[in-house]
Amino acid sequence: MSNNNATSVPEAYPMNGGDGEYSYTKNSSYQRAAANVAQTLIDEAIAEKLDIEDFSSASSNVFRIADLGCSVGPNTFACVQNIIEAVKQKYGSQMPDFHVFFNDHAANDFNTLFASLPPERHYFAAGVPGSFHGRLFPEASLHFAHSSYATHWLSKLPEEVTNKNSPAWNKGKIYYTTSPDQVFNAFAAQFRTDMAIFLEARAKELAAGGMMVLIMQTIPDGIHQSRIPTGIMFDFLGSILMEIAKEGLISEEEVDSFNIPVYTTTPNEMAELVERNGSFSIVKMESTSPWLKVGHIVNNTQQRLARELRAGMEGVFKTHFGSDIVDQVFDRLNDKSGKLINQLESSHKQGTQLFLALKRK
Amino acid sequence: MSNNNATSVPEAYPMNGGDGEYSYTKNSSYQRAAANVAQTLIDEAIAEKLDIEDFSSASSNVFRIADLGCSVGPNTFACVQNIIEAVKQKYGSQMPDFHVFFNDHAANDFNTLFASLPPERHYFAAGVPGSFHGRLFPEASLHFAHSSYATHWLSKLPEEVTNKNSPAWNKGKIYYTTSPDQVFNAFAAQFRTDMAIFLEARAKELAAGGMMVLIMQTIPDGIHQSRIPTGIMFDFLGSILMEIAKEGLISEEEVDSFNIPVYTTTPNEMAELVERNGSFSIVKMESTSPWLKVGHIVNNTQQRLARELRAGMEGVFKTHFGSDIVDQVFDRLNDKSGKLINQLESSHKQGTQLFLALKRK
Numbered sequence: 001m002s003n004n005n006a007t008s009v010p011e012a013y014p015m016n017g018g019d020g021e022y023s024y025t026k027n028s029s030y031q032r033a034a035a036n037v038a039q040t041l042i043d044e045a046i047a048e049k050l051d052i053e054d055f056s057s058a059s060s061n062v063f064r065i066a067d068l069g070c071s072v073g074p075n076t077f078a079c080v081q082n083i084i085e086a087v088k089q090k091y092g093s094q095m096p097d098f099h100v101f102f103n104d105h106a107a108n109d110f111n112t113l114f115a116s117l118p119p120e121r122h123y124f125a126a127g128v129p130g131s132f133h134g135r136l137f138p139e140a141s142l143h144f145a146h147s148s149y150a151t152h153w154l155s156k157l158p159e160e161v162t163n164k165n166s167p168a169w170n171k172g173k174i175y176y177t178t179s180p181d182q183v184f185n186a187f188a189a190q191f192r193t194d195m196a197i198f199l200e201a202r203a204k205e206l207a208a209g210g211m212m213v214l215i216m217q218t219i220p221d222g223i224h225q226s227r228i229p230t231g232i233m234f235d236f237l238g239s240i241l242m243e244i245a246k247e248g249l250i251s252e253e254e255v256d257s258f259n260i261p262v263y264t265t266t267p268n269e270m271a272e273l274v275e276r277n278g279s280f281s282i283v284k285m286e287s288t289s290p291w292l293k294v295g296h297i298v299n300n301t302q303q304r305l306a307r308e309l310r311a312g313m314e315g316v317f318k319t320h321f322g323s324d325i326v327d328q329v330f331d332r333l334n335d336k337s338g339k340l341i342n343q344l345e346s347s348h349k350q351g352t353q354l355f356l357a358l359k360r361k
Numbered sequence: 362m363s364n365n366n367a368t369s370v371p372e373a374y375p376m377n378g379g380d381g382e383y384s385y386t387k388n389s390s391y392q393r394a395a396a397n398v399a400q401t402l403i404d405e406a407i408a409e410k411l412d413i414e415d416f417s418s419a420s421s422n423v424f425r426i427a428d429l430g431c432s433v434g435p436n437t438f439a440c441v442q443n444i445i446e447a448v449k450q451k452y453g454s455q456m457p458d459f460h461v462f463f464n465d466h467a468a469n470d471f472n473t474l475f476a477s478l479p480p481e482r483h484y485f486a487a488g489v490p491g492s493f494h495g496r497l498f499p500e501a502s503l504h505f506a507h508s509s510y511a512t513h514w515l516s517k518l519p520e521e522v523t524n525k526n527s528p529a530w531n532k533g534k535i536y537y538t539t540s541p542d543q544v545f546n547a548f549a550a551q552f553r554t555d556m557a558i559f560l561e562a563r564a565k566e567l568a569a570g571g572m573m574v575l576i577m578q579t580i581p582d583g584i585h586q587s588r589i590p591t592g593i594m595f596d597f598l599g600s601i602l603m604e605i606a607k608e609g610l611i612s613e614e615e616v617d618s619f620n621i622p623v624y625t626t627t628p629n630e631m632a633e634l635v636e637r638n639g640s641f642s643i644v645k646m647e648s649t650s651p652w653l654k655v656g657h658i659v660n661n662t663q664q665r666l667a668r669e670l671r672a673g674m675e676g677v678f679k680t681h682f683g684s685d686i687v688d689q690v691f692d693r694l695n696d697k698s699g700k701l702i703n704q705l706e707s708s709h710k711q712g713t714q715l716f717l718a719l720k721r722k
Contacts, residue, residue: 040552061499061500062500062502097497097499097500097501097502098499099498099502101487105687106475106476106478107470107476110471110472110475111470111471111472112487114467115467115468116487117467117490119505124489124496124497124498124499125490126462126487126488126489127471127475127487127488127489127490128473128485128486128487128488129486129488130486135462135485136421136459137485138458138459138487139422139423139455139458141423141458141460166521183685333672357697
């Protein structure tokens with residue numbers, strides 16, 4: 001029943017905790033921009049498709065919301081507040097109690113999350129530790145699930161990629177951007193397995209009529225991974241690691257065996273996975289782009305870009321390479337960020353964020 | 362709706378976090394013994410008085426349990442497991458999903474709590490940050506609330522005690538054991554206010570037929586506070602502080618203005634407060650004693666006693682005196698613990714733990 005019934009323990013690479021210089025709390029404006037882009041879409045989906053009658057037969061007057069992969073805030077609070085406002089518009093006089101569940105891995109810094117809960121909130125708050133690649137809530141107990149920039153994280157690296165003798169061994173690279181097909185296929189297969197488990201768990205947890213909104217990175221059909229911002233950034237980090245390896249500070253094999261456990265799906269692939277699951281209907285699906293709204297990252301300060309990337313990615317690097325190398329990587333990224341920004345400016349940004357609103361049948 | 366609607370923010374003195382030498386995790390065998398004493402009583406109360414039919418009209422098949430003032434474990438896990446086993450005995454084939462809410466102040470070390478959740482648990486777990494002197498859960502959403510050795514903590518020190526010009530100013534002492542009546546009355550009034558708020562909040566949160574078990578320190582009628590273990594221990598700590606003040610390391614006024622925000626109620630007083638609230642019937646009320654079962658503390662090692670006291674009380678001392686003095690206090694307590702143990706051995710231990718099982722009407 002707990003999330004530990006999964007066959008393998010999912011790996012956790014939490015965002016940087018606390019509220020220091022490199023904390024996610026202070027360095028998550030990209031994710032905030034992403035949430036802003038999605039806000040109107042969420043409002044519309046709730047206004048048009050949420051059916052309060054679906055829940056009126058239940059004797060309890062509680063509306064339960066989960067944010068899956070909430071990290072340490074503050075984005076999750078703004079997002080939850082927005083959902084509650086939209087749901088309130090649908091209710092008449094019988095306003096429910098809102099119960100909000102903030103979920104992330106047990107390794108997430110929940111102490112920081114709890115300390116920064118909005119004091120004037122009009123909901124009851126709870127934290128739920130555990131991987132969303134498994135069950136987290138009782139059956140049919142949720143009315144709205146939300147997950148922003150979390151479901152592109154794989155539950156683990158595909159095994160083939162970690163095996164030196166496999167054709168999917170990713171030599172000299174840390175992502176599949178320009179790797180052989182075998183590498184890409186291994187990432188894609190892991191994502192499809194993970195997403196199947198994710199959808200199955202949520203299908204159990206959401207009450208009939210309940211909604212789920214997923215916001216995740218995506219790649220438009222026909223565009224190559226090397227042309228979108230994620231591919232460019234991860235390759236850039238990979239080239240810095242190879243540079244450090246050439247200088248002898250780490251071995252090349254350490255780079256070969258390191259991969260960022262993230263996958264960028266396509267709208268078609270997600271639609272197919274939802275259909276295969278069978279428990280949800282697609283209420284709304286739209287590709288947008290937060291990149292076009294985060295001019296302050298790209299134009300303002302190079303330092304900011306390096307910091308934001310560090311807040312989100314440091315954990316996964318640190319686990320493999322240790323703290324000293326992480327400092328090296330992100331210091332060098334900072335020095336070179338003018339070059340990275342040039343590459344990002346000419347990248348394909350349109351349609352790299354997927355908004356998907358599902359309804360539990 | 363949140364716990365912040367209370368007129369003043371309740372003060373938090375969390376048990377020591379982490380899992381180090383002085384952590385509550387490693388030094389809470391007294392509280393564990395207390396839970397063991399209560400276990401049979403909980404089993405009986407559930408077996409005899411919990412009416413599953415009360416919940417069968419609800420469309421959802423979820424049984425929600427809250428542990429209020431859970432601290433960082435491990436006692437809370439053992440206790441919750443015991444409750445679930447007892448409830449399962451009452452259910453037939455329609456076994457519910459169990460949803461367990463671990464509650465404590467936001468300053469509690471939830472990261473440690475979450476990291477130590479039993480991997481093989483058969484329930485869904487959530488953490489709820491906030492003071493139980495206020496609302497924490499949606500209306501009628503809980504089926505079983507439990508609180509062990511938490512409700513004797515006051516939400517704050519009574520104001521009169523902190524006012525130098527008040528007759529309740531507690532000169533030369535840190536507890537009301539041998540203080541003028543005005544001091545005792547101020548503590549008692551604060552407790553009655555706090556308990557009224559506590560019961561009102563729980564009355565809203567528990568579903569009709571739901572149960573609440575409170576385990577707390579108590580004092581038998583006719584026994585003076587200076588004869589029971591709590592009074593003796595707190596006075597002992599007070600005398601150490603006065604000794605430090607006489608040596609000039611802190612001022613006497615710093616001791617005068619410091620008080621341990623804890624109150625020991627009587628069974629009659631609790632019965633009266635429950636009756637005044639009006640929403641609960643008393644299912645079972647019994648005075649027991651964990652002291653008679655913790656021979657290993659009293660007889661085994663003096664060091665252990667000092668450590669257990671430190672794990673639970675350090676927070677409240679540190680807030681007032683700072684870390685250096687805390688080390689002094691507990692080092693001296695350690696040196697003198699033979700003397701304290703002598704006093705405890707001749708103390709009145711019988712009937713110093715109250716077990717109270719309530720049912721929501």
